Amino acid sequence: MQLKSDFFGDWLNILKDILQNHWGYDISGVSEDELPYVYFNAEKRRPEQRSRNVETSDVFSCPSDLQTGWERLKNLVESGGDLTPNLSKLVSKLNNKDSLLNDWGVHHFHLGEALNGNYIERTGPLLFALVAKDNFYAINVFQHGAWADQDIVETLHRNWPDALSLYRLNNVISATKVSESERLILRAKNVNGMFTVSDGTVYAPTGGGVVTSGYNAQSIINTDKQRRLLKGLEENLQSQLVNLKELLYKHGYSGEDVIKASLEITENQYLAIFPDYDISVTLIGNV
Structure with a gap:
């Protein structure tokens, strides 16, 4: 089973949503970097x-x-x-x-x-x-x-x-x-x-x-820290996929080689969402 994910890209989309829809900024000219x-x-x-x-x-x-x-x-x-x-x-x-x-x-x-x-x-x-x-x-x-x-x-x-x-x-x-x-x-x-x-x-x-x-220098530090965190979460989730097989089978998994997952961040959790099977897994709690 191979995980297909881009947690850092998902995080960027979360930031875009906050900037545009919560704080009202125009980010059309801002690069992803x-x-x-x-x-x-x-x-x-x-x-x-x-x-x-x-x-x-x-x-x-x-x-x-x-x-x-x-x-x-x-x-x-x-x-x-x-x-x-x-x-x-x-x-x-x-x-x-x-x-x-x-x-x-x-x-x-x-x-x-x-x-x-x-x-x-x-x-x-x-x-x-x-x-x-x-x-x-x-x-x-x-x-x-x-x-x-x-x-x-x-x-x-x-x-x-x-x-x-x-x-x-x-x-x-x-x-x-x-x-x-x-x-x-x-x-x-x-x-x-x-x-x-x-x-x-x-x-x-x-x-x-x-x-x-x-x-601010902290913005550079925070970005690098978040990149490392999300990469680590992806690697850990990949290693845990075999342990999630039973749960995935209960929700429609039928042996596909590639499993898609996206990142969701709540007030106190990082979650992996498996859209094809309508389930989520907690990556980090009480953040």
Whole structure:
């Protein structure tokens, strides 16, 4: 029995469906080679809808005229609402890359009170926050354009060092201070730069950093990891086909040499679907 499958191609089709039918992007000009990077770029920019605990920093202060908008956003975060309307409108541009997010892992949110079309009313001052799986770390309200303000990372380090621990460079000393303007130049050229906070702690880019194309480095790592995973699942399924013969015979198999299977991914499972026999097999559970 020979397995006929293309799990990586099936995965790409799943990504296409999400990008087009769930997030509303036009992907007509995106090559299959670039598709995963485009997907992970969009995914990173759009915080997953889930309930999060809101924590504010020791210097957090919201201007009184934005207080209602901040309370609205805070309620959305705590209730697991969609935060996309509070993001920059550039989130609708598929190939737009957020250099603040890729470098320091920080989102910026508008604090308007009412929707204007698909987005909340725009505000000059913006809330900068680190959005983790279960926590929303509200750093402070900054003026528009403060993309490389050192106070952003100083505040993160001082208040939530554990949230940055993965990127801490132990036993590293940096004598080079990068100014705001220099950091913006580095970002524009897709060059990664370490940053050093006032107590001497040195961090690699806490947003994952970028490759020369401007995509987040993690998107390349995730794509390679997924390719290896899916290849391994196909190889394992091929080796297990003989053990599935009895099940296949019960559903119409009559000795065919080639068995077709496709990949389906649910919220917590990877499944192999055998379309000719209307059965599925769990490849990975509780993902």
